[in-house]
Amino acid sequence: MSEVPGLDTVATAHATPDTPQPYAELGMAKDEYERVREILGRRPTAAELAIYSVMWSEHCSYKSSKVHLRQFGEKAPESDALLVGMGENAGVVDVGEGNAVTFKIESHNHPSYVEPHQGAATGVGGIVRDILTMGARPVAVMDALRFGPADADDTKRVLPGVVSGISFYGNCLGLPNIGGEIGFGPGYIGNPLVNALCVGVMKHEDIKLAQAPGPGNKVVLFGSTTGPDGIGGASVLASATFDDESHAKRPSVQVGDPFMEKLLIECSLELYAEDMVVGIQDLGAAGVSCATTELAAGGTGGMRIQLDRVPLRDHRLTPEEILMSESQERMMAIVEPAKMDAFLAVCDKWGILATEIGEVTDVTPEEAERGGRLVMTWHGETVVDMPPRTASDEGPVYERPYARPDSQDALQSDDAAALPRPKDDTELREQLLRVLGAPGVGDPTWVTGQYDSYVRGDTVVSTPHDSGMIRIADDSDRGVALATDGNGRFTRLDPYTGTRLAYAEAYRNVAATGARPLAVTNCLNFGSPEDPGVMWQFAEATCGLADACKQLGTPVTGGNVSFYNQTGDVAINPTPVIGVLGVIDDVNARLRSGFDADGAHVFLLGETRPEFGGSAWADVVHEHLGGLPPEVDLAAEAALGEVLATAAERGLATAAHDLSDGGLGVALSESALRGGQGIRVEVSEDVFTELFSESAARAIVSVRPGQAEAFTALAAEHGVPLRRIGTVGGDALVVEHPGGAVEVGLDDLRSSYEAALPALMDGV
Structure with missing residues (x-):
């Protein structure tokens, strides 16, 4: 004894x-x-x-x-680039010139609900140590956040604490926070998602x-x-x-x-x-x-x-x-x-x-x-x-039992395309401003302004642009771009397609800065695995991501699974957050999303279809979730990505912005506000679909005067549909169509875009 x-x-x-x-x-x-x-x-x-x-x-x-x-x-x-794959603390990829990058995203969801500041802070600290353990110097962080409705008392308790924890820990470490995303929805009211990503840089021989x-x-x-x-x-x-x-x-x-x-x-x-x-x-x-x-x-x-x-x-x-x-x-x-x-x-x-x-x-x-x-x-x-x-x-x-929920058919048959549409240009304008100003779509500066995005001096592109980008070494112009994306509404409607859409959006966001996507990390946030419906969602989502990565040649290097994100028997919308890393040979050629070149041509790339299931318009205007999410065409995403990266390399474009939440209307508004220039475009008779559809594999590009022909030839070479829809200039967003026009001054755009979060968090 x-x-x-x-x-x-x-x-x-x-x-x-x-x-x-x-x-x-x-x-x-x-x-x-x-x-x-x-x-x-x-x-x-x-x-x-x-x-x-x-x-x-x-x-x-x-x-x-x-x-x-x-x-x-x-x-x-x-993948010739993959140096360390799944199974270690983080994956490692070759980015050229003898340099390697390690990156990973993980969750700290439940701790951040219990004690928001410390839960989020230690989530950052933990992911930074994962990167350090691989032998790399941590050089930047990102975060993907989900909260309950922005006006809920619970959100007003959790959100400020989470943001203060992330900013406190990252700022004290001297690591720039270069991007991420924030979303809101009723399913997250007792189950916030706090997913933290870190990236580090090393030489090949430094791997531990x-x-x-x-x-x-x-x-x-x-x-x-x-x-x-x-x-x-x-x-x-x-x-x-x-x-x-x-x-x-x-x-x-x-x-x-x-x-x-x-x-x-x-x-x-x-x-x-x-x-x-x-x-x-x-x-x-x-x-x-x-x-x-x-x-x-x-x-x-x-x-x-x-x-x-x-x-x-x-x-x-x-x-x-x-x-x-x-x-x-x-x-x-x-x-x-x-x-x-x-x-x-x-x-x-x-x-x-x-x-x-x-x-x-x-x-x-x-x-x-x-x-x-x-x-x-x-x-x-x-x-x-x-x-x-x-x-x-x-x-x-465990091989947990899984089964497609009986409610899935009814959910998908409740088509968002049947929802009432705006009757005239006045209603179009009003609904555009509502979507633009909605929490999760509107300006995230109340959150991101608390982070230091440029400490260390290697940040090239940061929030609110499509992805973050850093220079990997003082003696090189090579850089890496990172984006995280996830859409719980899409994944709730169809987990397989919704996860592929999250991957496609992150891939597109990286390409929109001029980088070529190389590798993937993921944080898979779901409800209880003991629920067969949740496990069906998980099985479909993982299959969707694996198939997508195989098709576009971007290996999954590691990540995290977060189960039990539910209160009682009510689970969150399945929310796989996908992080994509890309490489750009010369960061001086990078693209931002602000259209600031007066007189530049505005091109719309990709095909627009009447796709509104899970859209920001359906959610914000009608509080509706139903139908099918947009179709996914990964070959089209790859072709679009190659056009964007090549246009950046050749100096054809001054800026680019992907189309996602809110569709063309939101993308044009954001590019106008970020560039400080108005934009005038002409669209088809179906102006509603043009403005609010969330069809994938699309982007708007600001092309330098005199380069329109070369840009058109580049898109044709890769089989990417495009339309020259307008020009940059003026002090308003003007969307002309055969039946009239929707016009919103930059000041009105800014008022809607910037007002939501500060108003909701006033006095918190």
């Missing part, structure tokens, strides 16, 4: 096989608990139960989504992996001390249905310290530069449990840890609490013994606490066959003796 009073050791577990254990309270099903007993040949200790409960949680193990996520690998397109090779190498924990904040936080919060009753039982949300993280970044980069690290893992969800099991599983399979050597903020913490703590700003490194002194000296230079807590061990062939051997002690007593791969790689995999 244990010599430490009350300690649950391996010896105790052998001696007391029938001791009741709180596996259900930790989120484990009975059959999962029984499987742990089978793996160990005994009941788990309290510390082992803590490890398995967090590592087998939905958030960490992807147990309900793995069977569908596999197709991202099975259908992956051939989560592995623990070399028996005798030391395991070093460095960064902040470990406290009770966030014990089981992200892993538990994101792994069960979220309702009022369970909310009271949630553990505290993690607390972030961006100043410590900034030091941790610089310290880690110096350690990498001096070749002092052979394996590295950040401590995010599941904390020490995740770092030790994943590093051990990625190396020899053996590791011995002295938990009592973990530096604590609260010395009352038990071994299982230490293992489950998700205290922020911590990293775990594998270091050769001969380099330990130098490693500790670098940490001391940066004021970073570093502690050797164990070492890598060899394993016997029998132990290797069982999944390795991870041993943890507490003041000399063994509290963990388990195969690490069974926690990190061999967790439960």
Whole structure:
């Protein structure tokens, strides 16, 4: 028995096989608990139960989504650019000139509802450490946000806290926030979505992996001390249905310290530069449990840890609490013994606490066959003796039942095309201004103005333009562009098509800045996987994204699944957020979305069809959701993207803007406002469809005077339909049609576009 009073050791577990254990309270099903007993040949200790409960949680193990996520690998397109794919902390792609970029998006949804500021702040901190762990310098962040109706009391509580958390953490780190998106809808009122993306830059040879090779190498924990904040936080919060009753039982949300993280970044980069690290893992969800099991599983399979050597903020913490703590700003490194002194000296230079807590061990062939051997002690007593791969790689995999909901047919048959249309030009004008000023369509500056978008000096394009763009090195003009997009209305109407539309929009947004799309990350936000209707949505969405990426040659490099985004039995609209990264050879050729060149020709590229299902017009004017989303033609998206990128390279265009939420009317209004110039266009007799249709694979382009013929030839070369619809100039948006004209002065456009969020958040 244990010599430490009350300690649950391996010896105790052998001696007391029938001791009741709180596996259900930790989120484990009975059959999962029984499987742990089978793996160990005994009941788990309290510390082992803590490890398995967090590592087998939905958030960490992807147990309900793995069977569908596999197709991202099975259908992956051939890509010479992909250096590190799925399975690591983030994907890595080659961007030329010996440089590589790593990027990833993840969710921090439930923590951001419980404590908006800290939930969002630590979401940023966690994704930044994922990028740092790959060996890269983090250089920019983005965010994709969804809230309940903008005028709801809950939104007024959550939104300001989320925005302050993102701005506080990112601004303190000195990372520019270069873009993203914000949306509103009734389904998110108790389930906000806070998806954070980070991108980092490195040389090819700088790539680091989560592995623990070399028996005798030391395991070093460095960064902040470990406290009770966030014990089981992200892993538990994101792994069960979220309702009022369970909310009271949630553990505290993690607390972030961006100043410590900034030091941790610089310290880690110096350690990498001096070749002092052979394996590295950040401590995010599941904390020490995740770092030790994943590093051990990625190396020899053996590791011995002295938990009592973990530096604590609260010395009352038990071994299982230490293992489950998700205290922020911590990293775990594998270091050769001969380099330990130098490693500790670098940490001391940066004021970073570093502690050797164990070492890598060899394993016997029998132990290797069982999944390795991870041993943890507490003041000399063994509290963990388990195969690490069974926690990190061999967790439960569920083939959840899924079925198309009976309500889907009725939803799709409720065609938005049958909704009352504006009767005359006066109503057209009024509805255009309503859509333009709606939260989620209108000016996001109330949010984005709280972020620093140009710190570091490498930002080339930022919000509110179609995608963010940064220069990747001081001695190069090469850059990368990033965009995130998702439309829960489209995906609710048709998950397969809606997800492809989200991908297509992000692809198009990247191309609209002059970059060529290269790779994809994703954050898949859905309701409970235990609901067959939700799992049908998820299965359709993942299939749609995998098929789209295969067709256009952009591999999925990694991402995140966020389930249980629902209150009781009411789920959010399925909201896959797709991030696309592209490369541009010369950032000086980039395009912005403001039409500021007086006299420039305005071209509309792509085909416009009467497609209004899930549109901003149907949502804003009629509060309607029904019908089918727009059709997807990925070959047309690829052709459009090539025209936009080539037009930028050849200097044919002065600006470009994709058509998405709100259609042509909103796109023209935004380009006019951002460029400070009026635009006069002529459209067909069906002016309503021209203004409000959300057909995909479309963009407007401002073409330099004298270049219209060359631009027309370029579009013809790639088979992209186009019309020259007008010119830039004046002080109003004028849309002429055979029956009349719709005219709105720039001041009126600006008043509608900029008013909504400031008015709603006034005094908050």
